[in-house]
Amino acid sequence: MAQQTNFSSSGSEPKPEDSAVVTTKPAPEPLKPFSRFALGGGIGIGGINLQAATNLNRYSNVRVSGNVFSYTVNDISTNGFAANGNLAFATMGASFDYYPWPMHGFRVSPGLLLYNENSLTASATVAPGESFTLNDVDYFSSASNPIRAKAKVGLNATNPALTLTTGWGNMISRKGGHWSFPFELGAAFVGSPSFKMTLSGTACDFQGANCVNAATDPSLQHNLQAQIDKYKKDVDALKVFPILSIGVSYNFNIKPR
Numbered sequence: 001m002a003q004q005t006n007f008s009s010s011g012s013e014p015k016p017e018d019s020a021v022v023t024t025k026p027a028p029e030p031l032k033p034f035s036r037f038a039l040g041g042g043i044g045i046g047g048i049n050l051q052a053a054t055n056l057n058r059y060s061n062v063r064v065s066g067n068v069f070s071y072t073v074n075d076i077s078t079n080g081f082a083a084n085g086n087l088a089f090a091t092m093g094a095s096f097d098y099y100p101w102p103m104h105g106f107r108v109s110p111g112l113l114l115y116n117e118n119s120l121t122a123s124a125t126v127a128p129g130e131s132f133t134l135n136d137v138d139y140f141s142s143a144s145n146p147i148r149a150k151a152k153v154g155l156n157a158t159n160p161a162l163t164l165t166t167g168w169g170n171m172i173s174r175k176g177g178h179w180s181f182p183f184e185l186g187a188a189f190v191g192s193p194s195f196k197m198t199l200s201g202t203a204c205d206f207q208g209a210n211c212v213n214a215a216t217d218p219s220l221q222h223n224l225q226a227q228i229d230k231y232k233k234d235v236d237a238l239k240v241f242p243i244l245s246i247g248v249s250y251n252f253n254i255k256p257r
Contacts, residue, residue, distance in 0.1 A: 031055050031174070037254045038171035040182065042247015046089050046118075049245045051182075053171040054254075058102050061172055063109070066092040067245075076122070079227075080132030081149055083124035090117040093163060093188075102174045105182075111163040113188045118155035118241070124148070131206070135226035142202035142211055149199050155238055157191030163243065164189075171249040183246045192239045195232045199224060 033056055040051040047069020053061045069089040076083040095111030125148050126132045126141035133139075141147040165186025173180055203220055204211040214220055 030058055031172070033057060035253065036172045036251050038180075038249050038251035040171055040180075040247050040249025042182070042245050044184070044245025044247075045242055046091060046245070049247055051171070051247070051249065053097070053249075053251075055172045058174065059099050061097040061099075061170070063095045063097055063111075063171065064092070065095070076124075079134070080126055080130060081124035082127070083122045083149075083151075085120060085122035087120050088117070091115060091188075095163065095165070097170075099170060099174075105168045105170050105180070107167055107170070109163075109165045109167070109184075109186070111165070113159070113161040113163050113190070116156040116159050116161065116188075116190060118190075120153040120155075122149075122151045124151070126201075129208075132203075134220065135223035135230075137223050138206070139203040139220070140206055140208065142204055143208070145202040147199060147201040147203060147214055149197060151195070151197040153235060154194040154196075155190055155241060157194055157239070158189065161188050161190045163187070165243055169249075172251045178250055178252065180249050180251070181247070182249060184243060186243045188241045188243055190239060190241045193232065193235045195228050195235065197224065197228050197231075 034054050036055050038053045040053075042049045042051075044067065046067030049065060049067050051063060051065040053063035055061050067089055069087070071087045072085070073087070074084045076085055091113055092115040093111055093113040095109040097107045097109045099105075099107045126146060128141055128143040128146045131138050131140050132147060139147075163186060165184050167182060167184035169180045169182030171180055171182055199214040199220070201214050202211050203214045203217070212220060
């Protein structure tokens with residue numbers, strides 16, 4: 001009679017269900033050029049900031065931005081003039097945002113400021129009989145025809161102007177998120193500010209005599225120009241205009257990945 005031999009289960013082949021299943025999360029597919037679009041807003045030195053961006057490749061976006069701001073201040077006193085001023089910012093530019101490490105937010109952004117109407121305007125008066133100073137020379141405002149002045153500082157001598165910024169926060173995240181909180185710091189190279197100032201009315205000496213037309217008298221106009229040159233030196237640092245902003249943005253698909 002044949003003898004039946006039994007085999008231990010420990011020597012059997014492992015069943016498929018006994019094997020551990022190892023899975024890995026697939027890496028996100030690279031974005032196709034112009035497949036996503038972002039809109040954002042924020043605040044900064046230039047006032048209210050609006051931005052829009054789209055992706056070019058894994059490392060870069062192209063972005064357009066604009067700023068608008070207006071502020072009026074009254075009762076400024078300088079050199080005998082009582083002035084009211086308005087600070088107005090209005091700019092629009094485009095930037096190339098380069099991300100050397102695409103999965104992180106750090107970027108470097110060269111660009112162009114294509115539209116720039118940043119300026120400061122002011123109007124001023126000198127009360128009748130009060131003194132004012134031009135180029136360290138004192139004059140007195142006529143009682144019958146007081147001195148009036150208008151001035152404008154233009155912060156847009158170079159137009160368009162180069163910009164260079166850095167920052168953190170990708171408006172179109174390479175990690176697949178929709179929200180970002182971009183921060184930007186840099187400068188626009190707008191050129192030396194222009195300064196224009198005109199006077200009207202009658203200026204006299206301290207006795208109210210020897211009065212001249214402030215708009216046409218050669219000596220007074222010479223001192224006015226010398227004073228303007230001093231003012232221009234005071235604001236010359238603004239030829240490199242600072243850029244600083246922080247905001248929030250949201251991006252979405254505009255065509256399949």
